[in-house]
Every structure is written in structure tokens, then in C-alpha cells.
Amino acid sequence: MELNETIKQRRSIRKFTNDPVSEAQIGDLLEAARLAPSGSNLQPWRFVIVRSEEKKKELDPVTPYKFALKAPVLFVCCADLSVLESRPRRVKELRETGAFTDVDMEDPNSGKYKGSVSQSITAKGYLAMNVAIAVEHIVLRAVDLGLATCWLGRIDIEEAKRILELPEHLEIICFLPVGYPAQSPGQRPRLSMEEIVFKTL
Numbered sequence: 001m002e003l004n005e006t007i008k009q010r011r012s013i014r015k016f017t018n019d020p021v022s023e024a025q026i027g028d029l030l031e032a033a034r035l036a037p038s039g040s041n042l043q044p045w046r047f048v049i050v051r052s053e054e055k056k057k058e059l060d061p062v063t064p065y066k067f068a069l070k071a072p073v074l075f076v077c078c079a080d081l082s083v084l085e086s087r088p089r090r091v092k093e094l095r096e097t098g099a100f101t102d103v104d105m106e107d108p109n110s111g112k113y114k115g116s117v118s119q120s121i122t123a124k125g126y127l128a129m130n131v132a133i134a135v136e137h138i139v140l141r142a143v144d145l146g147l148a149t150c151w152l153g154r155i156d157i158e159e160a161k162r163i164l165e166l167p168e169h170l171e172i173i174c175f176l177p178v179g180y181p182a183q184s185p186g187q188r189p190r191l192s193m194e195e196i197v198f199k200t201l
């Protein structure tokens with residue numbers, strides 16, 4: 001599907017059919033996530049794929065969104081907080097692959113330029129921002145495959161982590177149920193162009 005068509009067709013879907021999502025499709029969605037960009041190429045996204053009906057039942061108390069647990073697959077999208085330690089290695093890797101070769105830039109660590117996005121928000125927020133990009137890759141690729149998703153943020157994180165036996169360094173960012181849509185809603189309200197462009201200079 002043409003990218004713009006995919007963007008236009010995407011909706012948050014809150015009702016799924018019982019049709020199964022194949023291993024190959026799940027792999028395809030994960031590949032879309034894997035290719036997402038991230039600050040310092042940290043790639044903090046980690047996923048728990050829940051297909052087992054038993055596990056979905058266990059997750060029932062952690063979210064008000066029962067439809068999520070009726071989807072054939074639930075992606076639990078997480079940020080690996082430990083990746084910050086790998087930043088020097090990731091940046092070295094980037095340098096070695098020539099990402100900054102012949103690029104018109106000054107040394108970002110010279111001390112001349114103060115501040116950065118990663119410092120202006122919390123580490124967790126910064127990693128969540130990166131995970132969100134990978135999640136949206138999944139969301140759009142799903143549309144491409146005829147599938148549908150819905151971002152879900154209302155989760156009892158601590159209880160979900162306990163049920164899923166997640167280590168402390170994995171933070172849940174969202175639940176993303178994936179399945180075939182059983183509804184076809186129209187476009188949801190959006191702000192106008194005038195409202196989103198604060199200034200043109």
C-alpha cells in the first residue's frame with residue numbers, strides 16, 4: 001500500500017475478529033519495529049508477544065480495555081532502561097559505519113552547545129519517545145498487512161510486569177493489541193493546520 005494511503009487508513013481499532021495473526025505476520029511487524037530510528041541508535045524497544053489465552057486472562061485485572069485481551073495477539077511494548085549504558089558502543093558503531101563521515105557538523109561534545117533533548121526530559125521519557133517510534137512503525141505496517149491495532153496506555157504497569165515476569169529494567173510503554181478489524185470507523189477529529197503550525201518563520 002502506498003505510505004500516504006496507509007497513514008490515512010489507520011484507525012485505533014477496538015474490536016477484532018477471531019481470525020488468527022500468523023507467526024510470519026508477527027515477524028513482519030517486529031521487523032518494522034527493528035528498523036525504526038532511535039537517538040544514538042540505542043534501539044531501546046523490547047516486546048513481549050502474548051498469544052496464549054491463559055496469559056491474556058491473567059492480564060485481565062491490569063487494563064479496563066477488555067477488547068485488547070480479545071485480540072489474537074497482544075504486543076506489550078517496553079523500553080529497556082539499561083540501554084543507556086550501551087550509548088558509547090552504539091555511537092562508536094555509528095561512527096564506524098560512516099554515519100557522520102563528511103557530515104557538516106561540529107563536535108557535539110565540545111561543550112560549545114549546551115543542552116539536548118535527552119537531558120531536557122527524564123531518561124525514561126526519552127527512551128519511551130524512542131519506543132513510540134518503533135510502535136508506530138508496527139501500527140503502520142499492520143495497516144499495510146490488513147491488520148489493525150490500538151495504542152493502550154491505561155495499564156497497571158507494576159501488576160502487568162509481575163504477571164509477565166519482566167525484569168526491573170524493562171518498563172512497559174503501552175499495550176498494542178493486533179488483529180483483523182471488526183469495525184471500520186471514520187476518521188477521528190483532528191486539529192486544523194492553523195492550529196498545529198505555531199509559527200512559520
Ligand SMILES: Cc1cc2nc3c(=O)[nH]c(=O)nc-3n(C[C@H](O)[C@H](O)[C@H](O)COP(=O)(O)O)c2cc1C
Binds near residue numbers: 011150153187188
Ligand atoms: C500514546 C497513546 C496512548 C493511547 N492510549 C489509549 C488508551 O489508553 N485507550 C484507548 O482506547 N485509546 C488510546 N489511544 C488511542 C487514541 O485514543 C487515538 O489514537 C485517538 O483517539 C485518535 O483516534 P485514531 O487513532 O483512530 O485516529 C492512545 C493513543 C496513543 C498514541
